Amino acid sequence: MRTDIETIDTDKELVEQLIETAIRQLDFSYAPYSGFKVGAALLTQEGEIYTGCNIENAAFSPTNCAERTAIFKAVSEGKRKFKAICIVGGKDGVLTEYAAPCGVCRQVMMEFCDPDTFQIILAIGKEKYDIFTLNELLPMGFGSANLA
Numbered sequence: 001m002r003t004d005i006e007t008i009d010t011d012k013e014l015v016e017q018l019i020e021t022a023i024r025q026l027d028f029s030y031a032p033y034s035g036f037k038v039g040a041a042l043l044t045q046e047g048e049i050y051t052g053c054n055i056e057n058a059a060f061s062p063t064n065c066a067e068r069t070a071i072f073k074a075v076s077e078g079k080r081k082f083k084a085i086c087i088v089g090g091k092d093g094v095l096t097e098y099a100a101p102c103g104v105c106r107q108v109m110m111e112f113c114d115p116d117t118f119q120i121i122l123a124i125g126k127e128k129y130d131i132f133t134l135n136e137l138l139p140m141g142f143g144s145a146n147l148a
Helices: 012-028 066-076 103-112
Strands: 036-044 049-053 082-091 119-125 128-133
Touching: 012 036, 012 049, 012 082, 012 119, 012 128, 036 066, 049 066, 066 082, 066 103, 082 103
Parallel strands: 082 119
Antiparallel strands: 036 049, 036 082, 119 128
């Protein structure tokens, strides 16, 4: 975890709110095939929270992760600047370990988030979480700057 940037964990109440919100999204998860439920709470720069859950499909490739659900909801409503996302997940909705974002979700984050400052909260509960930057989870990520 980086300590040389202003991290969201300086606002413990906000971190706890994001964790609680992400955990509530597990109730909406549609995971009949894997049984692995995931919830996400995305914080915009303006302080708004967008939520997401994973939505599986029998064909698997049309499945959408919680993180992308939250980001796509926010983007579809005109939001483009994000500060942080909290991700929780576990088999049958039981949180036992961190549920890190998949590679596709990390790439979507790269499209819309500053990799140096965007923070990813991986949590098991309000008392057990770690915060990473996108750069830490996607080193040498490919983004719009690579196409300039």
